[in-house]
């Protein structure tokens with residue numbers, strides 16, 4: 312799996328730096344080499360990734376057609392080991408986030424929660440360590456490596472003191488983003504990595520060295536998510552992994568600023584506590600939020616729901 316992971320990291324960085332339109336890419340499953348819009352010299356065990364919808368896929372070629380930069384259609388998949396296919400289903404779509412970001416001129420948002428069977432992400436007193444299993448922790452670190460930025464709300468910074476690094480996988484630590492007006496409690500971030508820290512705030516704060524502050528207009532204390540995402544894009548951040556808490560992610564979700572939602576569903580019930588996604592009350596089932604595409608994949612002894620929101 313290591314070469315596959317290295318290959319996906321290569322693919323994500325190369326796609327992000329590529330400025331022309333991409334018709335196809337090759338990924339060598341044996342050594343992680345990649346090529347964009349051209350062939351690989353070593354043709355053994357290569358996976359063709361086709362983005363141009365008119366391109367014909369050669370017979371017997373192991374290939375994936377990428378529809379709308381996110382939906383995967385496999386060809387000749389019997390050539391793939393089950394674990395490799397699952398890994399590609401789980402992580403390949405995130406290699407194309409830069410393409411969408413360039414179209415929308417804003418950072419693309421993937422939001423993640425580890426939640427209980429009854430949708431809780433913390434107990435009444437704020438404890439959330441750990442609702443997810445160890446595979447979910449590794450998953451979150453992979454996602455941090457595939458995104459350019461990782462974000463949490465100011466309360467999560469205060470309560471959880473997260474490090475927001477990729478220490479459980481290989482890859483580069485993302486830029487760390489705090490949303491809100493946190494007290495100066497950045498030790499967990501400063502001590503764990505030299506990756507930049509950016510705070511998007513609405514009030515004047517006591518500024519610390521090594522922290523980048525962005526003051527944005529707000530309404531009732533809330534900054535418009537799109538303004539944060541446009542500013543991140545200007546900073547060359549094409550994708551951001553939002554890891555909660557409930558109010559931060561819910562506000563992004565309500566304002567249609569979540570592109571992909573990942574819910575790790577753990578086999579535990581609280582019966583009380585904090586709901587992950589909190590939205591205005593609806594009265595009819597048909598008013599519930601549906602997803603353009605979704606899948607459920609295993610993560611250790613639990614499952615991960617991944618929903619692609621309306622474009």
Ligand SMILES: NC(=O)c1ccc[n+]([C@@H]2O[C@H](COP(=O)([O-])OP(=O)(O)OC[C@H]3O[C@@H](n4cnc5c(N)ncnc54)[C@H](OP(=O)(O)O)[C@@H]3O)[C@@H](O)[C@H]2O)c1
Nearest residue numbers: 424425433437464465466467491492534555556557558559
């Ligand atoms: N299970 C999980 O996956 C998971 C993940 C993360 C966190 N958690 C848990 O979630 C709990 C924290 O959640 P929470 O909802 O209380 O807090 P939160 O979302 O972490 O932080 C809320 C604060 O963020 C700021 N904020 C959020 N959106 C904003 C916006 N659009 N503009 C400006 N500021 C914004 C506000 O800060 P100011 O008040 O400073 O203005 C707000 O009070 C903790 O118990 C934590 O352990 C669980």
